[in-house]
Amino acid sequence: MKGICRVVVGTLLFVMLSFTIFTGVNQAAVKSFKDVPTTHSNYKAIQYMAERGYIGGYPDGNFRPQELISRKHVAALLDKVLKLPQPTSTKAKFYDVPKNHPYYSSIMKLSEAGIVSGGPDGRFNPDAPVTRIQMAKVLDLAFDLHMTTQNAFYDVYPDHWGYVHANALYSSGVAKGYQGEFLPNESVTRAHYAEFLYRAMLVRDARPAGNAMTKGKAWDLSNRIPYLIEQTMRKGQTNGQPYADIKMELSKYATKDVVDNTLVNYYAKACMECYNQALPVLRMEPLVRFNFTQPDANTLHVKTIEFQNGISTGGFVDYTFKKQNSHWKLASFTYTPAGTKNFEFTVDEAKKVIEAEYKSYNYKEVVIKYVTKTQQIELDPVTDAPYTFDQYVFNAETEYGRYKVHFNASDGLMQ
Structure with a gap:
């Protein structure tokens, strides 16, 4: 009788869970789901997950691919894929996920890892x-x-x-x-x-082993941290908050010295109606000029550039990031406008930038052909000293026609 009860309970649980988490599955025994044929656009990903025991279907042999996935099932699946450690806290964090909740452990693991969070009402909404x-x-x-x-x-x-x-x-x-x-x-x-999830796992698995800094991570930090700092200050200005009110939030992304002595000066002078970026915005610049060094495990130096965008002057960017309590923070930055000392882009570098610009606007067929160059004269934005630079002329041939592009070798301005 007890054996029959266990079977019934097990069957009911299997039906209740949209994504069944297995502890050990014979990969050779996994079959395709009846409603996910080999022609299904997501067949490969679903089969990959099933073969590794991360996901399961329903007793009728279907996967139900068009059903919506809930927050609790996302947590359960990620917990299995990431192999997270047990939560250190013994206290329930969310009102609607008590300790006896079947997904309590997975949700708590991801919460402690900083991957998931709840709402301001203290709920996780596991079924949403x-x-x-x-x-x-x-x-x-x-x-x-x-x-x-x-x-x-x-x-x-x-x-x-x-x-x-x-x-x-x-x-x-x-x-x-x-x-x-x-x-x-x-x-x-x-x-x-x-x-x-399948694609994210492939990205992770393709990375080099170890914790050595890569260009991708250095580029990410150079984009992500300045953005988060910028948004924090922008929201503070919009809400009319004094700098003291946003210092704690800024300290998540910048060291104490930068918060106390650098950003405060910018914030006091910022225009609330016409918020200007305090930090550079990198798009395709690292494709042509990006160098980074890591003198120790907790320090990263980045040297790159920012193109002139028709509004702000292009210039040289120097960042230093410091890792504190396992989090990277901006430790210093300098910005030197391009002028007498300028980028001196080569023709090949200019072609790479122009091609990337067109592709960023979803042009698929882009061929950049160099035509000629002329000499231009501008004034240094700091010293007012005149200087001469090359302006290249290219033809950009695309599926929508041909365009003429003028490109300043000095600061990356495209017209």
């Missing part, structure tokens, strides 16, 4: 569906994706709370969106979550 932007945040933090792209999607603007996460997914090839949009508020299906 996951939106695409929430998924972006979870995968970005779980797999340390690299934000090496800015403004990847039209509908995730710089003031959007998920901006860095959506751009990190795009940069890493995990999510490309649809016709320039990310559709952040749409709910995620089981099939799509399996696909996004």
